[in-house]
Amino acid sequence: MNKQLLQAAVVTAILSGMNGVVFAEQSEMQMQEYTLDDVVVTAQRVETKDIDTPATTTVITAQQLKDSGAVTVYEALERVPGLSSTSYGHGGEQYGGMFSRISARGFDKGTLLLIDGTPANLLNYNSMLNSVPVDAIERIEIVKGAGSVLYGAEAMGGVINIITKKPVGEKVQGRVTGSIGSYDKNYGVMVGNEHVTFTYRRDYRKPIHQTSRIFFSAPNKATTRKSREAGTKDSAFLSLHLNDRLTATYAYNDTDSTTNEYDYRPVWRDWSKIKATRRYHYRQQRIGVTYDDADHGWRSKFAWIRQEVRPVSKDATSDTDSNAYHLETQKEWDLRGGKDGLVGGLEFHRENYNNNKKSDAHLERDSYAAFLSYTHRFSDRFSAIFGVREHIVKKNAYEQRQNVFLPQLQTTYTITPKAVWYINVGKSFEMPAVNSWFAKQKVSQHHMMKPQSGWSYETGVKIGDNKESFKAAVFRMDIKNQFIWVPESDLILGGDPNTSVQTNGDEFRNVGIELEYGRQINENLRVRLGGYYANPRARDKSGWHQSEARQQYFAGLQYRKDKLRIGTDWYVTAGRQGAYYLMTGKSASGKPDHKIPNRVEGQLTMSYEVKPDQTLSFGVYNILNRENPISQHEYWSLPRNYRLSYTYRF
DSSP: OHHHHHHHHHHHHHHHHHTTOOOOSOOTTSOOOOOTTSEEOTTTSSOEEGGGOSSEEEEEEHHHHHHHTOSSHHHHHTTSTTEEEEOSSTTTOOBTTBOOEEEETTBTTOEEEEETTEEOOBTTBOGGGGGSOGGGEEEEEEEESOOHHHHOTTOSSEEEEEEEOOOOOSSOEEEEEEEEESSEEEEEEEEEOSSEEEEEEEEEEOOBSOOBOOOEEETTEEOOEEEEOOEEEEEEEEEEEOSSSEEEEEEEEEEEEEEEEEEEETTTTEEEEEEEEEEEEEEEEEEEEEEEETTTTEEEEEEEEEEEEEEOSTTOOOOEEEEEEEEEEEEEEEEGGGTEEEEEEEEEEEEEEEETTOTTOEEEEEEEEEEEEEEEESSSSEEEEEEEEEEEEOOOSSOOOEEEEEEEEEEEEEEETTEEEEEEEEEEEEOOOTTGGGSSSSGGGOOOOOOEEEEEEEEEEEEEOSSEEEEEEEEEEEEESOEEEEEGGGTSTTOOTTOEEEEEOSEEEEEEEEEEEEEEOSSSEEEEEEEEEEOOEEEETTEEEEOSOSEEEEEEEEEEETTEEEEEEEEEEESOOBOSBOTTSSBOTTOOSSBOOOEEEEEEEEEEEEETTEEEEEEEESTTOOOOBOSTTOBBOOOSEEEEEEEEEO
């Protein structure tokens, strides 16, 4: 399939060039900064100006994605204060059946991914984040706080909505890109017109000698060293504009990933003995269909997503299939001459999981929901949104039926035309992952789990205009029965201490503040600053303990002059929690002997429009060359590295 996709793209590009068309997309050098007057759709399911949205919102535009040099969505989201990454290598790499994810406000497994407005989580993880190529993304909307009333389960800490590009332009247009770097290289092509857009990209990853901390069980006796071997990733995205109301998309992502483990031989001081080679194919697919009748306020969506994990080497063990189907329809009403509004809808969601190595490890889960969100304007300054959802999870072989009622209240008060104060209070919930029952060797001996649920409280202000903006929010989260991973031996007599299983913790709490500031200093220079300071804690039988980083800071500077763009971004994660492993390499089991080191990432990116149809870009990443741990397991991001890219538009 990969060769067929590439051949189709190349042939289309050649034919387009022969027709002499001119690329109609906005110039790469044109400033496209997001402002508070721009519209977001995720927070309320309808188009609303950011300044009038009663929630903490962050938007990453297509231009900002280009300026950042991000190769994956994970790279872009890791730089947003209030979001934390759990991955097993650079850019959201995964390790066997351990999936990468992004979490909001320190709450793991509680952030919902949407793609074009439809849920795309699998097994409670937003590991489908990289299923859409960066070049096919129009913008990413991040909304923090409880979102379950509008979007159902899993939207406990926040919602991430990837909004893809739509076909534009009467004539065929496109671009070809290529990039080389210290640890990766890629090439890609995008072609399309007003009816269809096709994007294809292939990435090649070079080996990395060491990808995580090495732990010593005794002097001169180390646990294994992990390395990343060479690999590839193929990404494709197809967008079809079938008519004025009907659109369809297809996303395809296939990753070939290999990790080696090496034993240390003290006598020779040598790491050359391979202990295990784990090679996997990760394949992700998504089909989305949207029917949008704006004249009558109807909108319906269907989505199917699938993730396959296939072992290739003998030491690779995970062999699983995960699927989800989502169908929804909603109706919008304007009331009181457009002063008030009502949004209501129905949803059906099915997910299933199959472990191909266990004949009885298969389960389906069906959910049904109805929601209403009513916006009432009490005056020219004050309005409120009242939302409710009734969510039903059907009984299956391992779970009892769940009837969950979720309320939400949001208010906005316009202080001045450029300043708004808002309040957001809501309840959210999440079911255990559909594969939680199959962590043990014998499914019949599963341990029971409960849904996690709780309340989020938030108040904040948004101030600004096109030149300068400021956002501040104070929040609190109280969650019961938080999902956690523990060694199997902690739960079951005779359990395997080296196998992690999912169970309920006692309680999660987080109280914090988030700040975001942006200013256009002059026509050439723009600055962005952000900060997050919180106290994420979880309680278990041993008491309260810190569960995520307490501090995150961001600073970015963007310079634009004629055909030149130069940007630098710095991101810091500090005050981090205890590590998952002891310095001996054993699981800490809630009693860590050290904390995860701080993460400091700095980068410098430049782009220059050589000709109207050609752009050259260069970036330096992890400038300080730090061993930056991404997650609690102390896997690292890349060392200092460089990328050089070229784009030709036709």
